[in-house]
Each structure stands twice: as structure tokens, then as C-alpha cells.
Amino acid sequence: MKTPTRHMLRWQIAIQQYRVNITIVHKYGNIHKNSDGLSRWALTNTPENPAWVPQEEHHIEGICVTDIGTEFFNQAKESYKIDKNFHILSQLLMKDFKDPSHSSKLNEIWKKAYDEGRFHILDGILYHRTKHTCVMALTDRTLINTILHECHDSVAAGHISEDRTLERVKTCS
Template sequence: MYGIDLHKNKERYFTIGDNKHQKFAFLALKRKITVSKVAPVNLDSERLKSEKLNEAEISLHLSDNQENELSSLLYDHREAFASDKESLEEIISHEFDMILNIERPYPPLVRRPAYPASPKSREALEIHLEELLDLGVIRKLPVSLYIDASWDGLGAALHQVQIINDKPLEGPICFISRQIKPTEARYGASQMECLCLVWALEKRNYFLEGCFFEVIANCTTVNSLLNMKTCNSHMLSCQIAIQEYRGNTTIVHKYGSIHKTEDGLSRWPLPNNIDNPSYVPEEASPQIPIEGISVTDLNTTFFEEVRHSYTQDKNCSILCQLLTKDCKDNSLIHALDEIRRK
């Protein structure tokens, strides 16, 4: 119970409980408290939180200012979020670099796989892929890779069937070419065609990874490369290089008279330099430095003295006798010094 005396004395004081002798005075604050500015509330930002981010979990450890800053940041980049009224085509992708401030071994949360392998997650992923296919964001249409090689260069063209006016028409995606290197000029015709296939798959693997496609070439050797059983080292390296595409590709032979587009790319190729996106650098052979050369001219007298010195040494003489025998001679072996027997 608090008692406050406001009438009997000029000084204002209050007491606590029944103790009337202990008095507590009121202190006047010299600093005036005034409300000068109220932080504005962004109604659009609050609407974003309530409509599109209503299922998001914001950490409870954030202060009010931190939560407001986060809401403002999300509102500034609101185009990255899609609602149920927007199609999947309107989702904008963002790339960012993440630098970890921890060292190995990483905690379990960081080491989690990118996609959970549960049946429910796989089913949801398949449904999502089918939606993307229906919308045309990703296409599941036939792809063809045309290749050709000549003594001037290598050429390749990547084509895909496209639906134009409700009709499937094959159209080009990209063309690549380069001049051959001096070391490749020694290859035969079949080796050159196989080299062109390996080069085209390497330079356009991001188009072909994970899809089924046809390789069209005017060389029958390329057609049998995957199933070739006896081949030289160069053809074997080409065979190994394309093994990862074995289950996804079919190699088809096409006569050279109708193989025109790729024939022009290989006969008039782009220079093989860094300005060419399909550039392949020349592999420099390792250079072993020569530290010095020593030339000595010895006459026959020197070699005679060497032979004579061998006969004077007991161990060398016994070793020479052992080398001339057809079978093992234990008596000669025991005649050697102990260190030589080992």
C-alpha cells in the first residue's frame, strides 16, 4: 500500500505500507520526453508479408528494426516471388555466391543433399517437370548433332525439332567450327571424323547432357565407333571419351552429297584461337632442360686396366665365375665375403 501526502506540506512525498516515518520524495525529470518522429509503415511491404510470405518463417531472434529491414528488402525484390495467380514462367531466377565461414567437416545441415530422395519428393519433382514441359519452359523435342571433318578444320551443327505453326520443323540451335592443329594434320580420315565427334560433344555438352539425340556423320567409322573392338590408341581414347553418352545417343550415317551444311563449316572453319568459343589450345610437349653435355675419348689401355683390376679383386673374380656357370655353385657363393652374399 502506498500513501501519498499532497496537502499538509509544501514538499510532496509518499510512504510505503504502514511506515509513516520513512518518506520518499518525488523527483522531477529535467529532460522532457517528446514524440518528434514516428517510423513510417510501408503498407505495400506489410501486404507482401501477409499475402505472399504468410507461410514463411521469420526468426524470432530478430529485433523490430531488423524485421522491418528484412521486409523492406523482400519488398524491393518482390518480383522473385510468385503467387497462385501467376504462371511458373514469371518466376525470376537469381544467382548468388555463398562463402562459408566454417571449415571441414561441415555440420549436418550444410551436408544435406540438394533434393531429398523420399518418394513424395520425387513425385512432386516429376509433377513440376511435367508442368514446365506443358508450359514450354523446357522442351522435350528431338535433337540432332551433325558433324564433319576435313583437312582444313572441324565443323558441327546442333539442330532441334521446333513446333512452328503447329508443324514440327527442324531448326538450328548453334554452329561451331575450328581449324585443325598441326598435330592433328597427321591423322587419317577416320581418326579426323572421330576427333570431330569428341570435340563437338565436349563443346556442346550443356545442350546434350541428359537428353536423347542423334549424331549424323558421313563416315561409317563413326557409326561403328561405340562397338569397335579392335582399335588403335587414338580410336580407343575417342571411344572412351563418348562412353558417357552411350545410352543416350544413336549414330546415323549420311551420305556426303547431302551432308552440306557441316561440310561448309569444316572447309571454311574459324581460326583456332582464343576468340573462337570452340577453341582448343595446342598441347605443348614438356621441355626437359639439358644441364650439360660431357664427351670423353678413352683409348683401349684404359679398358684393359679395368679388366685387370677385376681379376685382382677376389669377389669380382668369383662373381665372374658364377656368371659363366649354368647352375648354382654353393661353394663359390660361400667363398664370397659375407657382405657380398647378400
Template structure:
């Protein structure tokens, strides 16, 4: 490799490699004068240092103070004598009862926020000890002020309802969709409707398209499933738009079929269909397609 110098006027647009950056001096054509920093006159400086005699006076005052003497006895020996606690002045007694003279309780007392998560976030930046997370959570859950002042913004939790066991096949079925599959060759199927019998765990896979409407889903269920199994007494599914639409709910109301929907944060209700979908995807991944 040979390095050949080229004059600067050959380059149409100057860059850092072809032009050296000039210093910001008065002889530079692009000189920009700097703003002078404001000068603040200092009329006088007074430096004060606390001598050792100050700390000695504080120590002597601690020894002479009745409340400090009682607190020292309580904290050094971890004494549970109620007579010593009752001997404190009212302000000191309240502070001792709140735990503000113990390291752990004092730290948590001063960093306690509106929730347990906020208190944990503040505590990890303030101090550390081996069981800080567990003890902080226990403190928040047993704090009287946290329990009475914090309000709950969510709905009350309802009782879990047990799914009634079917007495014969195809009385209760689980239903869910599998979408975003690789399109098939002929009819370009890219989704599958999965129906699983709760009694016998028998699955039925209906190939379809992912843009099927609620009416299309009802026709598929009628022609491919109900024509062979009969009407269901209960259908368990998630809250997909197809399963919660008016045409789907009204149609099954005419059939006398009960529709049971899983909650947003409790997918275990439709867990039988979810587990069958995992098996179905494993089969396709092994035999039909790559990258699924």
C-alpha cells in the first residue's frame, strides 16, 4: 500500500481526515470569542473548625441526661424491662416504641414509602444486610400505618371455581387457536383451531386461516366437530374476540351450551388446550417446518 498526499483543494468537502482542525485563536478566520466567566469578588472567608472539646461536651451531656442513660441500658443489653421504658419521657418513649433507635427498624422507618416495592427499591440503595429483602417485606406487611393508610385499587379476588368433571366424552371441551403457522401448499392454511375433550383428552385439529371471523369459526365447529361429537354442554376458552363476540355467544345460548372464559392472569383454566398446543407445535416443528 502506497500513501500519496493530495492537496486540500482537491477535496470538494473537507472532513477530519483531509483537514486539520485549527485552534480557536484570533488568527483563525472562524475564531469564536469565548464568553468570559463572571468574576465574583470574595470579601472575606471564615473557616470554622469544631474542636475535640465539643465532642467531649456532647459525651458528657449524654452521661448526664436521664433519657440517654435509660436508652443506653435498653439498647446495649436488649433489655425488655417495661419499667425502664415507662421511665422515659413521652417523646422518647414513642420513638423507642417505633423502633427508631434500632439500626434495622430505624432505616426502614425513614425509607418506608407508599408500597412494599418502593420501600425495597429505596432500601437497596440505602443499606445492605444478609436478610434485608425478607425482613423489609415482613416489616411492610406488619406495619400498622402501611396497612391502614394504603388503599387497594384492584377488584376483590373471587373464589376459585372448580371445573365440574364430565361424565361422558365431549360434554366439556377446551378450545383455543394456533396462529402464525407456516402456510400450507394448496389452501395456504396458516392457523389451526384446537379442540380437546376434557373426559378422554382426545384432540381435534381443524386447519384454517388466522383471519377467520366468529361466523367462520362457528361454521368450522359445526361442520368439522359437532357433526361427529354432538353438542357440548360446556366450552372452556380464553377471551379471544371470536369467542366473546355477540354472534358466538348468542349461537351457543340457542344451543344450550355454557361458555366458560379464563381470566386474564389465570391461563390455567384453559391449560388443557394450552398443553395440547405445545404438543401440536412440537409435532409440526419436527416433521413439517423449520423455524417454527
């Protein structure tokens, strides 16, 4: 190595004792930039992880804490009245609503998801369920931006990448 950075030099010193048993091969590409370990998420302890260790207890690996109050949820409920599909779904999922033919007014993609049982309503908030997640359904751009801010820009969020922000939004909302 011509001029190693301090991080690379530290790694060189750490693995020097194993030098006889291993061969270090340089690989070109974006994968091996000098990245800061603090900006990377640890792999979850699942069978897909090569370093998976079965555990009897499941520990909390991360908590997304936001400052969203009741005003946010009230705005979400009000925004459902503006969008046609959200309004119809809200009515269909209310306990006292008994007109199933009302679902024919939904756009095709929304009707299919409704027929598959993918929508639920809890405390007046609409949720969309997929195979492994259940996320809050929002229609108002201001509310969507609030969630993105809380999961990306706020001090507690850690200012992570776009992909990881979207992943966090899916699991936190």
C-alpha cells in the first residue's frame, strides 16, 4: 500500500499477526471506499446473516423515537376526506358501515388491495398491510414530509441514506 490512511494503517497493524495464513486481495469498485463504521447499520441477527447466532431472547435492535403528537394524527384523519380513495376506504372500514357495493367506486388498484384485505383502520388512521409490514397510509404531502423529516433529518434519526430512510419509514410508521 503506497500511502495508507490512518484507518487502513490500523487495520494493517491489527491483521499483521495473521499475515502468514491469509492473502489480502485488493478489489476495485465502490464497495471498498473508506467508509465510516458509525454511518452503517449493523446486520440484523437473522438466518440470512452469515454471522447469525440463534438466540432465545429477541433484543430490540433500534428504536425510532419521534416527536409526532395528536395534531399529526388529526391532520391525517382530516386529509382522508380530501382524497377520493382514502375517503371511501375510511367509510368501508368503519364498523357501522354496511354497504359493500361502495367499494366499486375505488380505483382498480385500491379495490384489489381492499378485496385482498390489505387495509385496516385503527383509531381513525388507515393502515396498509403487506406480507411483512403494516404502514400508516398518508395522502397529504405535508404529513409525508413530516414523517421523512422525523426518520431522516431529525437529530435522533442519524441522517441515514435514502434507501435506509425509506426502510425506516416503512417500519416506524
